[in-house]
Amino acid sequence: MTPRHPTVLTTSAALALTLTATACGPTEPGTSNSSPGRPGGTYSVALTEPDHLLPGRTTSSYSLQVLQGLFDTPAALDPKNGNVRPLAATSWSTSDNTVWTIRFRPGTTFHNGEKVTAASFADAWNAAAYGPNGWDTNYYFSQIKGYEALNPAEEGAEPTARRLAGLKVLDATTLQVTLKAPFGQFPMLLSFPAFAPLPTAATADPDRHDTAPIGNGPYRLDGRWERNEKITLKKFSAYRGPRTPMADRVDFKIYTSRETAFTELQAGNVDILTTVPAANAPQARRLFGDRFSVRPSGTMDYLGLPVKDPRFDDPRIRKAISMAIDRKGITQAIYNGVYKPATSLVGDVIPGHRPDACGPTCAYDPAAARRLFDEAGGFEGTLELYFSNADTTYEQWMTSIANQLKENLGVKDVKFRKMAPADLSPLLNEGRNKGPFRQNWVIDYPSIQNYLDGLYYPGNRTGWSDKEFDALVKKGNAAQGAEAVAAYQQAEDIALRELPYIPLWNWQDQSAWSDRVADVVIDPYVSGLHLDRVTVEQ
Template sequence: MRSQRGAGRSARGGTAGLAAVVLAASLGLAACGGGDAGASDGTFIAGHSEPDHLMPADTTSSYSFDVISELFDNLMTLDRGGRAVPLAAESVTSDDQRTWTIKVRPGQRFHNDEPVTAQSFADAWNHAAYGPNGMAANDYFSHIEGYAAMNPEDAGAEPEAGTLSGVDVVDQHTLEVTLNDPFSQFPLLLTYPAYAPMPKAGLKDPKAFDERPIGNGPYMMGGEWERNKQIRLVAFPGYTGPRKPRNKGVTWKSYSSADTAYTDLRAGALDVLQTIPSGKVPEARKVLGDRFITGEAGTIDYLGFPLFDERFADPDLRKAISMVIDREGVNKAVYNGDYTPADSLLPSIIPGHRDGACGEPCTYDPVKAKALFDKAGGFEGTLELYFSNAQPTYAQWMRIVANSLRDNLGIQDIEFRQVPASDYFAMLRAREEKGPFRQNWEADYPSPQNYLENMWGSGDNRMGWENEEFDALIAEANRTGDEQKAIELYNRAEDIAIREMPMIPLWTWARQAGHSENVGDVTVTPFATGLLAHEVTVK
């Protein structure tokens, strides 16, 4: 599975499969409605950008996840600390990290009153993994035995199988799942929205299911999906799980402008906004007071190198470029000092983060950088810097980086390549870039494996970097059931990536959210779960 994101479901806005993830600060749809609608009927209004799909397996967008995560209970969920804990499952266990026994909690029902069984999960996963169905999250099932037979490498070939051979329904409440290789992070993977169950009605008419999902979660659809306007959810009275809503419902309103959403928040016409535009953050701190929510996120920005271009082959050159980037200076100039300069390939909220792991290569030191640059033979030709137009901040910090490269390394011929967000990741997948490129990652689940293997693993990474020792350490870590030993192995792999620096870590994003006076108990997690809508209380 290679889940690469680019602007972050980041905080919040994935569209990838990885494909583009665009900041909520830059996306959304026109506001609808107004007034403190949630104050009188026990419901509240949250703002975000328009989702692409509501079929759990047909999206990798955080805007879709906002809705899906409340409509569905996955087998596992994340606790406040980012650890996988049972939700629709009673237990998920394995003796060898390859064969997993899953016990589904009895007594659950879909919103149409159909029982939730082990078959409900098996059917959903088979539908998602079957290549011809074209599900956006199809490759999230690639760890399961039989996936390759359902997804032939030749695009024109017929699949050899219609179901995952590694998924066996033992009885009404038991699944046995066999993976291609031992994978200790599998319980975390089960928290990903694509692993939600489907009722028989959804399988019978997937198109209708995408428009009006029938889930097993604490909320159900409160009407039709009003495209480019809103999605209304109401509390499901038959819910028997642990996420019992403390409110009567939530309406997800779509915005095309984050500034408009913030204006509505200030006016009390919007109750929760998960991403406040960077330019509005200083004002939001003052206006919202204790209703301003901040904290470190799980998204890191990186600068990758096209190693298939021999001009970038020397690690010393790549380290020199890293060492002339004043991360704290960019943070203050562009992000109000709220982001965290990267000192590791992993954000601090992820198990395995080590303070200062990146060391000297991530430390601003123009003098040492110039020495490394000269040792590497310098750089000839035009240095092209690639980024998308999804956020104005990308161009801002790229200009700062370019000025430092000119002033400290003497690279004078620098050109910017600002690419439409809709085309940016297709360009990177095709390896059409001719210079360093902006990239980021927000975890699908909070594991060092999700960052390191998906971003640096040989074969599918966007840099063209390959290292057998790195891959072997990741594979060994994936196999071990000892969490501490696995982290040690992931860290050893991280050290190799830092030593060769095919991609530079820059800074970790900050959560910058806010809520109105109409609601309380608002929690926005740094994980894919985002807003814990069921915990919100309406005053």
């Protein structure tokens, strides 16, 4: 008999990259091991307050979970193995990894009835890529020809164009994309929500549609986003894509902490919690049994350092801070040993991950840390540590790090700067922080390149840049397979040598759900919970 409890799908370190230089045709979406339940019903998901709900404006995992139901991107990642497959597109092709032809599914509409066309994608991408708009996903479009004209490097210079030269609408369902240089992993990039289409009303008035987005996905917004309370989605009856929604309605209930959300899950007030606090893992395992899951993750935590601050511009200071941190002790005390101390910049489920890439720099050695710290001249002034209030464990591990830096390095004055994610993100993006900060990276697709480009993009939060690093990433982008991985690993070595981001630990995702829902599919990528597949026991 087929089990009725939800099935959670994951990946392994042998995850394959299946990008080709020829063409990719349509495939069926990945399926769980349990047969689909009956359609209909309503279920609820615990969520932290998002920052935006317009795809191009956000990289927040809280926002992206909602957008996963509202929008169909050109491509998607199979939750079984991470392979890229078409979604809003039907195929893509290239002969040189530079000029790509994308063909979109005909006959689909936005939630307001407007037809989804190739121009809908081009307009959305142009809006995100146009520098003066200030959208968070701007750099995701830097691979496309003409990006510099929309984002002049000279301070105070005005853009000389509003549209990417590399985008050409060939007909209603065909878009030609010309990149600045060969990029073999471009189809994977197309799975990120920033590449979703937008209707004309949204590109004309993005502020209005930031809280009331109009998508092309299996669910549409029901009412408006009620800040700090809830977001409700309902089935889009005119949906013609491949992700047929099972439930009629999804209620996102917004909580200020995961601990509160876990209490609500126990009380039966919410059905799915995708991020059970590590401290509650033993209790969750006991209470939920086979409805509790621990899975390998591509998510990493780092301590970012503002290298433009003279106090942090010496790599020896950064390495000393890293060596003064007891990763194993912190993950044991705060995360019950579920999270793994980081020895690399990338998650261990990623092809090309090296288990000891960081070497002694990421090993706890307080004596060596103090010698290096003193040799570099030490640290003067108040050490301010920035983190969000989304999870109580953030303050717990920041407290541990603060105490270890005081004890091991002799830092005397430490102050916490704790704030809401929606406030912290723009502060860090604009470089207004005066000290180290918590940086999290949720993998978009299974490639070392995603970490390197995602963390070290030009103008990144640390302010660090390196020409040799950039050249190696570019070399990897132009290659495929083992050659690409080798170039990315060399770039990783440079980032670890300079250490603007200190790797801390690799997450292991923990989720739990009520007995009201079944057929739960959660992957370690940006999609997270596949909203369309969940069924409700009726």
